[in-house]
Amino acid sequence: MTADALGSFDYIIVGGGTAGCVLANRLSASGRHSVLLLEAGGEASSPWIAIPAGFYKLLTNPRYNWNFQTEPEPGTMNRAIAIPRGKGLGGSTLINGMIWVQGQPGDYDGWAQQGCPGWRFDDVAPIFRRLERYVGPAGATPRGRHGPVDIREVVERPAIGTAFLEAAAAAGHPLNPDYNGARQDGFGYYQVNQRGGRRADAARAYLAPARTRPNLTVRTGVHVTGLTLENGRATGVTARQDGRTVAFKATSEVILAAGAIQSPQILELSGIGDPAILGPLGLPVRVAAPGVGANYLDHFCTRLNWRVTRPMTLNEDTRGLRLVGHVLRYLLARRGILTFGTGLGYGFVRTRADLDGPDAQFFFMHASYANAAERKLEPHPGMTLGVTQLRPTSRGSVHARSPDPLDAPAIRPNMLDAEEDQRCMIDAMRLGRTVMEQAPLTPFRAYEMSPGDACQTDADWLAFARETGQTIYHSAGTCRMGTDPGAVVDHRLRVRGVENLRVIDASVMPAMVSGNTQAAVFMIAEKGSDMVLADARTR
Template structure:
């Protein structure tokens, strides 16, 4: 094994939070920081084109291409689980939608005993990160590293959807990250002037020339290193087929994501003792919550045919329209190529007695048989619904002691009656809006699930057969106290010295919406906690 030296901090994973940490921990110039990323540089041009995420779903150069185990409540289907394997991590291949979650999500974290994680506590970190196009106010920040922008232009289908939602009795909402989340409206995205701004672009690019920051790509972390006092003292990785390592005089921070972080912990002897012994791994610390409590948002789509050729499907079927789309992007940074994976949408309650919305809707002005496939050869748009607070819990466990073997991932989708009921109710709500004027005036027919699918039983079968992940995996190294918690409120791993976790795995419960913004916030707060403890 070759040692590349000693650093104050070693960060594993250059994703949504890892890039934040690399920037903040190296900013003073006093600390030597090493950032490890298993993937390569973010040089693929499709990364930087917002709609390019569709080209990255099946690209193994930038995507781990994880898959679930056969899902018992989905007829043993295997579900694709893409995760970013590149600088920027999943923020380089995600759908760019900027949603923080509900205020109540973070207050619930505090109610679970996590001091410092209420909405009032975390709002300053959201604002610190943000460069809000509309300017700063009590909810938003301006001048931060991460741009938050409105769509480059309106869209007829989106306008009709928002108007139909209002006519169906739902409020209009121009700011899902403000005073309230409920309602229909346009989504904002993490883009600037029509280009994606990942965490790598926002945080790492400005910092990478600092002499005290080293960034290693193609460095696949294989295990943590421990000193004689059982504290973490470094990391080992594989790069170009060679084993390398570095030591940390301060701390090691894991930011490898909801799948990668528990995998590395288990490979290093930190996790459920029985599992580790079965895999031939020496147990260093029994932490039965490592890899447990997996939560994700499960989405189900409705595809509606359109009476006019006004969709992106139509653009891509006509050489002249296709050329115009490309030129508008190149010359003006406008048009369909600048749109996130949720042009418009909203947050709705499937039961009027609920205190807050329990489903999120995304609208796309195109359709395909599944995400990442070719667009359909007809005019259509897609609406999807996902349950925001699933009860189902899954697991992430290592297959073997081989660090290059993908873990066993079982999200356990639709395992509870509540999850099944709310998922079906979400599709019904989509239908209710689609069948309301003015959106109904644009709709030719419902292509999926189709009007023949009408009973709750038939709808549930459709949800099981056609639903999938919306790629918000989280909670596999949850913050809290008790036997199933992995980190404390300072993000320190229980019973293990000089090791913290700062990524979506530490969420006690999944946030009500897209997860990228909350993970950036976790990175910002983690950097603050680390620097304060070092002062």
């Protein structure tokens, strides 16, 4: 099919999500480069986006979520598990829980040890400071105060949240005022990307200030279907727009920023991938790259629920006249329950004393879900402790299902495959129950709903995890960087075997970071833009 040529640009960025917004801003800032940002979704126009609690309304909305699902796998009882990915300018920052976690220094030092020089924590810490505008007390570790992304602790402190922190202290855990500071261990209130009670998404923080620049072109409703390759170089992209096939030319670089699900799919559809995957699909092998789509990472999470003794949780506050009152409070003061995301109180814990840092994370919320995947709240008062392993060792895959670019890829996370992951989850859930059983929570705790008192043995806990666990939407690793034959990009995020092509998004992570991934993706995009511009100066 002949494609309509729609222009030539120095840089083409595929994907208008977190990384794409950062790249569009940074690459166009000097005015010297023409930049095209292509996004398959649309403008972020819903009023629910700016309201932090609005993610409840958007999490399954096909306008703002690709609504991917995993393939059924025996390790999770053959369930299809939701993998939400943001759609539209701003990507997943439009619908996520806004929790801001940089991770542990050892995460990034580990990347460097795996053949990625320049990615040690000492290398990336200044970038974290550059991108954040942190509102909080000065600590031993400096935080960024003047960046584009607003970061602050959750502003509402209900009594049940205070009781949770007191329970953690009673169980012997330290309280920590800044888990993004000198150490991650401990409990406290989550930090979120918000300003004035409003979501601080990537489009608002990075893209909006850049859209008046004449050298930046932003096109929505453009679904990239493949890369144009000529003599081993990426020279542009083809796409579907308004039912027709279109083409755009790149004179300097094409940058994939479509995320850990769709970046590998685009590579495979372009003939860059594992011949054993491409061949059966009838896709020509342009570049043999066996690591494309492999090394899938995500955080698996179980949710322990308790009935609360009286109606003081979000389950009741989000209904009837109570909700009306909270809406009015938000409209007048930008305060109240509409400022909540997915976490109120946090915990970073070590399940073994000999570990160098925490290996599990807790998410406390004074709410309980009738359907956790869709965040539908129960009608009666409840509270939840989410439990996740920080650095899973199980590895899955994402691969094109067919040659049709509009066909969702096959996602096989392979959760809980490794014995170490099983052990960590079991021990972390036990620790979580111990915290919730402490005296400070006694006035609020009626009884444990799930898994319930009958869950006692390791086998019981593992069965509970397999039967009920979900991911927490931190897809990563499927175009990982490194030097070994399975690495897809090098340490400068250049696709191996193809000139003028990079991947800059969560898919380049060689291993998972210790916590929610959005902060790391912002950092990767900032660092990636530095690399692109540095290469432009020497070209």
